[in-house]
Amino acid sequence: ESNRIESINQSIQKKQGVAGCHYFSESVISPNFNVRITLNPDRERKCSRAVLRLAQQFPGDAGAMAPFFLNYLLIAPGESFFMAANEPHAYVAGEIIECMACSDNVVRAGLTPKFKDVNNLVDMLTYSMGGPNIDGGAYSMDNADVIRYSPPCPEFEVMILTVEPGKQSTFKNPGVPVIMIILEGSGAFDGKLCRPGRSYYWPANTDDLIFTVDSSKRGALKVAMAHKNLHLDRPTAINREDFGGASSSNHLNYPTSPRLPYMGLGGGSTPVNEDRRILSVGSKDYAEQGLPSL
Known part of the structure; x- marks a missing residue:
């Protein structure tokens, strides 16, 4: 008291x-x-x-x-x-x-x-x-290239995807709309070239995205993704x-x-x-x- x-x-x-x-x-x-x-x-x-x-x-x-x-x-x-x-x-x-x-x-x-x-x-x-x-976030159980930041509220969470040169990473559609921003590096996904500063809207219930980075690139591709919080029961x-x-x-x-x-x-x-x-x-x-x- x-x-x-x-x-x-x-x-x-x-x-x-x-x-x-x-x-x-x-x-x-x-x-x-x-x-x-x-x-x-x-x-x-x-x-x-x-x-x-x-x-x-x-x-x-x-x-x-x-x-x-x-x-x-x-x-x-x-x-x-x-x-x-x-x-x-x-x-x-x-x-x-x-x-x-x-x-x-x-x-x-x-x-x-x-x-x-x-x-x-x-x-x-x-x-x-x-x-x-x-x-510091937590590694996604679905993709080792993804670190998620999940707050104790239902409105949103943030995922950071990192793909090293010469690698590719498949990101499954989460079933909700996603906003993506390219933070660092350059690469491609879904046949589109991407570079820092570009943003994309990924509709719900569409195909998975495969991100690739050419082995000639010097740095990794880093992508931020924001969507509805799907890990409310496991906040970071x-x-x-x-x-x-x-x-x-x-x-x-x-x-x-x-x-x-x-x-x-x-x-x-x-x-x-x-x-x-x-x-x-x-x-x-x-x-x-x-x-x-x-």
């Missing part, structure tokens, strides 16, 4: 903090950056530098305070995270694949010249607390409510995965996904992210 009460109090404090920094004027926000940075211990200075960088890119924008409220991490190629609805996030640098449920609602929280609906923002956030869940990603633990800091948190360095944000918008769910997969190099913190 005491843990539950403490969690509620922490959520209330976080809501008050988020609301406060968004309602303050530029004249109040700007001086507080330096004050907050002075109070930080050495291990939190990276976050402080990120705040200064954001403040320079977006002068007077309350979103520059985001590093004090979010988890910060670098996701490597092949790693992913699941984002529930009504939680803030920021994609700051690098390349990712983002798959989400249909929605026409985005409430902006900061780091943008566009309209920010602060009242709706403060009311809609869940203020849930937990460490980031990094999902989990809800943050089912994971995470107590914070070691009242202000900032380190990623729960030991493979991920602690990083600050570097710029960009911080939208809130209202009534939708998101799965993000690192696709090239490293992607710098911001997620709800403990």
Whole structure:
């Protein structure tokens, strides 16, 4: 019972903090950056530098305070995270694949010249607390060339198919519509040449696709496929409510995965996904992210 009460109090404090920094004027926000940075211990200075960088890119924008409220991490190629609805996030640098449920609602929280609906923002956030869940995916039982990323929601899942030079791989039609994007390399399928940047629609209940890569190619063909979640009973990603633990800091948190360095944000918008769910997969190099913190 005491843990539950403490969690509620922490959520209330976080809501008050988020609301406060968004309602303050530029004249109040700007001086507080330096004050907050002075109070930080050495291990939190990276976050402080990120705040200064954001403040320079977006002068007077309350979103520059985001590093004090979010988890910060670098996701490597092949790693992913699941984002529930009504939680803030920021994609700051690098390349990712983002798959989400249909929605026409985005409430902006900061780091943008566009309209920010602060009242709706403060009311809609869940203020849930937990460490980031990094999902490395799972090999498909039907095809060893495929890694699947299956979140705990029925709307979607993502498959990554990799075909090495001189090889071919057969991908069975899953029985639902599929959207495909060529991420890397070049090859052919169904008599069509494919190269990075091209996208295709694969109707349900049609023939299987055979992907081939000529042996003369230097790199593998990598294809991302998104469709309805057919592995809801075997998710590779989990809800943050089912994971995470107590914070070691009242202000900032380190990623729960030991493979991920602690990083600050570097710029960009911080939208809130209202009534939708998101799965993000690192696709090239490293992607710098911001997620709800403990």
